Amino acid sequence: MLQLCRVTEALFISNARSACDGELIRCEAVTLCINVSRQQPFPAASDMAALRVPVYDDPNEDLYVHFDRCADAIEEEARRGGRSVVYCKNGRSRSATVCVAYLMKHHKLSLTEALQKVKTARQVIDPNPGFMAQLERYEQELKKKDRDLN
Template sequence: MHQSGSQRLAGLCQVTEHLFLSNGRAANDKVLISKFNITCIINATEDTKNISTADLEYVHIPVTDSPSSLLSNYFDEVADKIQLNSKHCGRTLVNCNAGVSRSATLCLVYLMKYHGLTLLEAHKWVKSCRPIIRPNIGFWKQLIQYESKLRGCATVTMITSPLGEIPDIYQEEIRDMFPL
């Protein structure tokens, strides 16, 4: 599926044949939901806006976008739901308010668990679909721990930078911000 740059940034983007990622606005756009044949919405926000219908299942994951939020409590539940939905030829849309942190984190988990990707590979994949993804630091730590549980090792580590603790994959961005 070819997506324009503005569609990838602002709206709904396709991660796999059966997985989509978006912000809250796109997740509530009935035209988009219909256009992409979405059958399940996983809403990772504090708000619950249950819009389940006969054709659309709605799952609410009640988390805030805070480094102290335990999104990892929902990792397997969400990944398993996306996989089950795809086995039944369904299409799942994962959203949060901005489509940047919570929903992106959940998409990374799914790719690690069901597509066998490392965290580093999953991040590159999702970032290529939606360049603005940026899980918060707490979610990165939970992702690293989850990858270690799945694979026995981690492909991303936390490092100290002038901005505080960050995943090492952001090291290049920091160098650009603070040249020698």
């Protein structure tokens, strides 16, 4: 079944097949596609912003270095009234990790809360152990920045 799973008002998570379905993208008024893969295609719609995060679903891949850029792009799109879809091949590990990082940074959720929110939207999510470790590191980093500001 083709579907974009709504995480927030302005954020969807999906697999590549659904994210590349032009009808779905139009129906949900998606304006930014974040493709978290090296090989998956982008939707054909040319009027859409696109961001590729070239990583494999491998625990040794460094997805952490992309967290801020992706989270800020999603937030910026939302503030402009746009909507983002984050996807990878199966919509389980890479895309989920990016969505969780976004919720932690811009919605101030803990890692546990953010994971639960994404899992509620898309039950099959399951970030690999390496990405979970990177999210834990990111949570500590965000807490530290928060403390330094206060």
